[in-house]
Amino acid sequence: MKKTFHPLTWWAGAIAAAIAVSLADSIAFNLAVVGGMSFLVYRSNKFVIDKTSWSGGLWFALKISVIIIAIRTFIGIAIGVPVPGTTLFELPILHLPDWMAGIRVGGAITQERLFFALSEGIQIATLICIFAAATSLTSPHRLLRQMPVFIYEFGVALVIATSVLPQLVTSASRIKTAQKMRGIERRGWKGVALPLLEESLARSLDLAAAMDSRGYGYSRQRSRYRREKIASSDLTVIAGALALIPLSLVVFA
Amino acid sequence: MITFDNVSLIYPHSLRTIFEDLSFTIEEGEMVLVIGGTGSGKSSLLRLINGLVPHHTGGILAGDVTVDGISTSLTKPGGLAHLIGIVGQNPAHGFVTDTVEEELVFGMEALNFAPDVMRKRVEEILDLLSLAHLRNRSISTLSGGEQQRVAIGSALVLHPKVLVLDEPTSALDPIAAEEVLSILHRLVHDLGLTVVISEHKLERVIGFADRIISISADGKAEIDIPEEILKRSPIAPPIVHLARALNLDSVGTSVREVRRMTSHLRDFTPLASAEQKDELQTVVAIEKLSHHYGEKVALRDISITFKAGEITAVMGRNGAGKSTLFKSIVGFHNPTSGTVLVAGTRPSDLSGRERLSTVGYIPQEPSDLLIHASVEKECSASDQDNGLEDGSTFAFLKRLTPTINGQAHPRDLSEGQRLSLVLALILCSAPDVLIMDEPTRGLDYQAKALLVDTLISYARNLGKCVLIATHDVELVAEVADRVVFVADGDIVADGPTIDVLLSSPAFAPQVAKVMSPAPWLTVKEALRGIASATGAESSE
Numbered sequence: 001m002k003k004t005f006h007p008l009t010w011w012a013g014a015i016a017a018a019i020a021v022s023l024a025d026s027i028a029f030n031l032a033v034v035g036g037m038s039f040l041v042y043r044s045n046k047f048v049i050d051k052t053s054w055s056g057g058l059w060f061a062l063k064i065s066v067i068i069i070a071i072r073t074f075i076g077i078a079i080g081v082p083v084p085g086t087t088l089f090e091l092p093i094l095h096l097p098d099w100m101a102g103i104r105v106g107g108a109i110t111q112e113r114l115f116f117a118l119s120e121g122i123q124i125a126t127l128i129c130i131f132a133a134a135t136s137l138t139s140p141h142r143l144l145r146q147m148p149v150f151i152y153e154f155g156v157a158l159v160i161a162t163s164v165l166p167q168l169v170t171s172a173s174r175i176k177t178a179q180k181m182r183g184i185e186r187r188g189w190k191g192v193a194l195p196l197l198e199e200s201l202a203r204s205l206d207l208a209a210a211m212d213s214r215g216y217g218y219s220r221q222r223s224r225y226r227r228e229k230i231a232s233s234d235l236t237v238i239a240g241a242l243a244l245i246p247l248s249l250v251v252f253a
Numbered sequence: 254m255i256t257f258d259n260v261s262l263i264y265p266h267s268l269r270t271i272f273e274d275l276s277f278t279i280e281e282g283e284m285v286l287v288i289g290g291t292g293s294g295k296s297s298l299l300r301l302i303n304g305l306v307p308h309h310t311g312g313i314l315a316g317d318v319t320v321d322g323i324s325t326s327l328t329k330p331g332g333l334a335h336l337i338g339i340v341g342q343n344p345a346h347g348f349v350t351d352t353v354e355e356e357l358v359f360g361m362e363a364l365n366f367a368p369d370v371m372r373k374r375v376e377e378i379l380d381l382l383s384l385a386h387l388r389n390r391s392i393s394t395l396s397g398g399e400q401q402r403v404a405i406g407s408a409l410v411l412h413p414k415v416l417v418l419d420e421p422t423s424a425l426d427p428i429a430a431e432e433v434l435s436i437l438h439r440l441v442h443d444l445g446l447t448v449v450i451s452e453h454k455l456e457r458v459i460g461f462a463d464r465i466i467s468i469s470a471d472g473k474a475e476i477d478i479p480e481e482i483l484k485r486s487p488i489a490p491p492i493v494h495l496a497r498a499l500n501l502d503s504v505g506t507s508v509r510e511v512r513r514m515t516s517h518l519r520d521f522t523p524l525a526s527a528e529q530k531d532e533l534q535t536v537v538a539i540e541k542l543s544h545h546y547g548e549k550v551a552l553r554d555i556s557i558t559f560k561a562g563e564i565t566a567v568m569g570r571n572g573a574g575k576s577t578l579f580k581s582i583v584g585f586h587n588p589t590s591g592t593v594l595v596a597g598t599r600p601s602d603l604s605g606r607e608r609l610s611t612v613g614y615i616p617q618e619p620s621d622l623l624i625h626a627s628v629e630k631e632c633s634a635s636d637q638d639n640g641l642e643d644g645s646t647f648a649f650l651k652r653l654t655p656t657i658n659g660q661a662h663p664r665d666l667s668e669g670q671r672l673s674l675v676l677a678l679i680l681c682s683a684p685d686v687l688i689m690d691e692p693t694r695g696l697d698y699q700a701k702a703l704l705v706d707t708l709i710s711y712a713r714n715l716g717k718c719v720l721i722a723t724h725d726v727e728l729v730a731e732v733a734d735r736v737v738f739v740a741d742g743d744i745v746a747d748g749p750t751i752d753v754l755l756s757s758p759a760f761a762p763q764v765a766k767v768m769s770p771a772p773w774l775t776v777k778e779a780l781r782g783i784a785s786a787t788g789a790e791s792s793e
Contacts (some may be wrong), residue, residue, distance in 0.1 A: 126727070139351050145362075157254040159349060177585055178614070178621035182679070191624040198620070198664055203346050209300075209309050212348030214360040217336030225358040225375075 007142035008190065013241035014134035020241075021126050026247035030126040033244070036063075036067050037133035044137060048085040059170060061132030065125035072124060076117020077109050085112035156211060160204045171199055254447045255302060255414060256277040261472075262297060262306065271297050273472040275316070282445040283416070284437070284461055285476075286452065288488050289468035290697045292667045295451040296342065298603065299417050302449060303337040304330045334360060338408025342695075343421040344400050345393075349561060353395075354388045357407050364411065378406045382436060397571050398429025405436065408663055412424050415441050415447045416440070425441055426570050428726040428759050430457050437461065442641050453697055456490035456763050459483075460507045479506045488698055491763045494776045499783075501548055508766040518783055533560035536685050536718040537582055542591035551577040553742040554591070556754035559686070564607065564719040565711045566729040566750070568760070569739035570577055575722040578739065582720070583614045596685045604683075613684035617677040617691045628666070628674060629659040629724055641683040650677035653707060669700025676707055687711060689721045693728050705731045730754060730762040730774035750774065 017033055024030070041058045049121035078091065082104065086235060140162040175195050211217075258277040271294040275729040279285050287295050300306040304325035307314045317563060318325045321336055349355045349448060357378055361371045379385040382402045387395065401421055408416060418437070438461050452458045465482040468474045475482065483493045483504050488709045492511045492668045496504040499518065537559040544552040552574050559565055567575050581588050584600025596611055603611055611648035616622070625631045632647040639646075650657060653673040657666070663674060672692065679687065688709075693701055709732060712719045723729060729736060729750060736753035738746035746753050750770050754760050765774050773779040 067569075069741070103274070108654075141349070141351050141355075144348070145355075163349070174616070174618075175621045178616040178618075180585075182609075182614070182622050194624050195621055199618075206341055206343065206346035207349070208428065209305050209330075210341060211335060211349055212309060213303050213305055213330040213337070213339045214349075214363060215331045215411070216349075216363045217362060218329070218331030218367045223365045223368060225355075225362055225364050225368060226372050 005138065005237065006228050006234045007138045007146055008228075008232050009230075009237050010134045010137040010239045011143060014130050016238070016241035017126055017130050017244055020244035021123065021130065023245065024134045025119070025123070026248075027122055029248060029251075034126055034129045037130060041136045042184070043134050044133030053158055057132045057136040057166070058129065062128045068125050069118070069121035073114070076120060079103065079116055081103050082107055083110055083113040083116060085110040087111075088114065093180050156208060156217065159211065160207050162199050163207060164203055166205060168196060168200055169227040172196055254280040254283075255449070256319045256633065257316070258303075258319070260301065260313055260318060261315040263602070264310075264312045270472050271312075271361065272468075272474065275465065275474050275664060277474070277476045279447060279449065279464075281447055282441060284441045284448045285448070285462045285464050285466060286450055286455075286458055286462035287466045287468065287584070288451070288455065288482075288486070288632055289474075290699060291453075291490065293468045293470055294472070295468060298466070299339070299419050299449060299451055301325070301338050302415065302417050303333050305339070310465070332356050334413075335411050336413055336600070337417060338405075338411060338413040339417040340401075340404045340408055340419065340421060343424070344404035347404060348392050348400075351391050351393075352388075352390060353390055353403055355383060356392060356403055357410050359413050360407060374410050374412075378410045382406045397424050398426075398432060399424065401429070402436070405433070409440070413446075417450070418450045418454055420695070421450060421455060424691075424724075426568075427457075427726055429570075430454075430724075431759065433625075434461055434755045435457060435580075441505055448733070453695065454725065454727070455488065456492070459490050460497060461556055462506075471607075480504055483651075489774055491769060495764055495767060497778060498776050498780055500732060503552065507581065508763060511767045519768065519771060533562055536561050536596055537557070537720075538592075538594045539582070540592050541773065542578075542581060542593060543589050544581060544587045550742050552581070552588075554692065555742075555744055555749065557737065557744060559718050559720060561685070561718050562712055562753045563735060564708060564721070564733050565735045565737060565739045566733035567720060567722045567739060568724070568729065573739045574742045575739055579614070579690060579720070579722060582686065583612050583688060584608075606638070606640065609682040609684065611685050612677040613682065613687045615672075615675055615679055615687075615689045615692065617694070619672055622675055623663040624661060627659065628657060628661055628663060629710050631663060631674065631678060632659075635678045635681060641681060646677055646681040649681050652673060653677055667700075668695040669697065669703065672696065672700065672704065672705075680707075680711060683715065684717070684719045686720065689719075692721060693723060693725045700726065702729075708732050726754065726762050739754060751780075 017037070021030055021033055038058060054058050080103070087110050090108045095104040096103060096105065102167045141159070144158055144162065172192055175192050179191055256278045257275050264271065272756060287298055289295050297306050300310070301314070301318050302325070304318075306312055308329050314326065314356075320333065323333065325333065349359050354375060357375050358371050359373065363696065366374075379388055382405060384399075384402055384406060387399060387403075392400060395403065404422075405416070405418070416437075421433055422436075434457065437448055437450070441448050448453060450458065459479060460480055464476055465479050466474055466476045466612045467482050467486050467488070481667070483489050492506075492508065493504045496511055497512070499515065501514050504515075505514060535558045539555060539557050542552055542555045543550070555578070568576065569575055580586055580599060581593050582595060584593075584595070585601055586600050598611070600612055623631060625634055628650070629647060632650060633643065635641075635646045636643055647659065647668065650673060653676065654670055657673070658668055663671060666674065692704060695743065696704065702731050705728070708719055711717055721728075721732070723773055733750045736746070736748065736750050737744055738753060746756070751774060754762060754774060755765055755769070757770065758766070760771070762774050764776055764779055765772075768779050769777070771782060773782045
């Protein structure tokens with residue numbers, strides 16, 4: 001069997017990277033981290049023929065990120081406290097009732113305000129991408145198997161969520177195609193959401209039943225077929241990620 | 254081994270009792286088949302055995318179910334895991350881990366087996382189910398048959414005394430189904446395992462069953478040997494219908510038996526039927542079509558035409574390229590190279606009403622197309638989309654299934670009714686090509702008969718082109734004029750149904766196997782053939 005990392009490795013790395021990113025507050029640093037993560041995912045998946053449904057996780061997160069940044073930027077510049085600085089253009093101010101004093105919709109859009117909104121959007125998107133990269137590098141299922149048995153209910157819920165989520169992505173595109181073929185072209189998300197919800201509910205119930213009938217959580221003790229060992233390569237990855245924290249503090253803060 | 258003692262079951266908020274006063278015993282080492290129409294409670298019966306019903310689903314259970322002396326009303330499914338292995342209708346929904354080996358050990362880890370025991374058991378199961386070469390593969394990349402074997406393996410690894418399977422072959426092609434069933438047969442005979450199995454495609458499993466439990470719509474059930482049950486049951490495989498139609502003294506459950514019983518009917522040379530077909534109009538023209546997904550070649554240089562008034566069945570293993578071919582015809586993607594023309598236009602250019610009247614596509618999950626809250630709303634939305642008079646889709650649906658309730662939510666319909674609804678929605682715009690992907694999954698014989706009639710009348714009376722992808726040879730025998738066999742992105746056979754099906758024993762329908770060498774595929778054809786042949790003899 002191919003040498004694989006300990007399931008905790010990439011998650012520990014991701015958490016360290018996330019801390020570094022939230023401390024740094026620098027667009028360049030954020031982009032560098034996402035770029036590095038993407039490279040790792042690309043490299044580790046390039047030679048894997050046997051792709052699991054998780055390997056697409058980062059790609060999906062990148063697409064979501066674009067939407068998040070767009071929405072965050074729009075809200076950031078349109079609603080909220082005015083930031084003084086160079087004015088780029090002005091929006092008409094929407095008059096709100098008295099009890100909503102303190103909130104302003106519209107007004108002057110300054111360069112600073114735009115920059116601030118954009119960098120906050122990128123910050124959020126970066127955090128999402130980091131954890132998506134971690135799921136692409138180790139399936140959350142492997143991580144869950146490290147969990148102690150006493151958090152049984154929690155475990156079941158997590159296993160179900162992590163199995164159904166990637167399925168949702170494939171199912172959504174399948175349903176959309178099918179509906180396009182029926183000539184339903186502009187009915188938006190409602191049309192997809194209904195069948196999707198039904199399917200994922202049914203799947204979750206099936207999975208819960210399957211886990212139940214295979215004795216999950218019945219015994220207090222749980223044995224391990226293969227003990228996952230922490231190797232030096234795992235430590236290198238974690239140390240590397242931890243090194244990002246002081247780096248972010250010194251260079252980018 | 255399994256005892257049902259005056260079992261009655263009712264689900265809350267339901268007016269109908271699922272079972273009433275069921276009592277029977279299943280002995281150790283028996284293979285029992287559960288039959289019944291859709292919605293008759295086959296799955297509930299199977300899930301009663303390990304207590305998933307009512308522990309997991311809710312419902313009020315009266316009476317007692319005991320397995321190996323343990324009552325399921327007192328023990329939760331987890332406590333029976335070492336005793337009963339259960340494989341659900343769709344094994345892919347029950348996989349907890351990512352790779353084959355991890356999946357096999359999942360149950361053992363949960364029950365705290367010692368690591369060395371686990372090692373031994375894993376190897377044993379990998380060999381028993383010939384999964385050794387797949388041990389490190391990710392489950393999502395396996396074929397349907399392989400996934401089914403993994404699901405069976407992960408149940409068997411706990412060394413259960415009872416194995417319960419819900420429609421284990423419904424999604425499989427005939428060869429993969431054969432493989433799974435012969436494994437089960439071996440387990441019953443070698444290990445004395447008790448197997449309870451439900452299946453719609455009786456022709457596949459009937460030869461393996463020791464006894465049958467037949468559930469009728471009113472919640473009554475009887476258990477008996479196959480020959481007795483099949484004498485009366487409306488649900489029966491084609492060979493039984495054949496035996497009944499020929500007025501044989503008894504019904505046989507295997508091709509061999511029925512062949513012996515009917516040897517006297519085969520001593521004549523069947524007349525060659527010289528049916529000349531008119532030259533038909535081409536609807537779908539495909540030329541040098543290739544399609545790649547990244548590195549993977551899904552279709553390789555295919556040229557083929559489909560004609561109006563013709564029903565073509567596309568067969569082949571899962572992943573052979575059937576779906577890609579269909580998607581190209583529907584216009585879901587532009588092919589990597591080559592051209593596809595449907596009624597003279599590129600399907601990917603079609604949109605709106607023009608698309609609806611050119612290509613009708615029913616996906617594997619017909620419910621993907623249903624988005625409204627009631628049957629009537631679905632129908633009126635379709636009237637609007639197609640610019641039809643109000644109520645015309647619903648009227649069409651009523652003709653298909655007169656009993657359908659217009660107020661019902663589409664999700665509450667039975668599989669058969671749901672398919673009729675989708676058929677009505679698609680067919681009301683009278684598309685030039687109707688494309689169906691695996692239409693018979695989960696359909697009982699009654700629903701299948703309705704589907705057959707609808708398709709035949711659509712193709713013959715309206716002169717439309719119909720394409721179906723299916724693993725169901727009996728359906729192909731009933732409806733198709735022509736069979737195209739796809740393997741590994743190539744068309745490996747293309748010809749009249751009779752020639753293609755009879756050329757391979759795995760794909761020959763039961764009636765054809767019994768009547769061979771006479772070229773009859775269905776009970777109807779056989780009766781007509783025998784009548785005309787004997788008529789010809791007596792008039793000589």
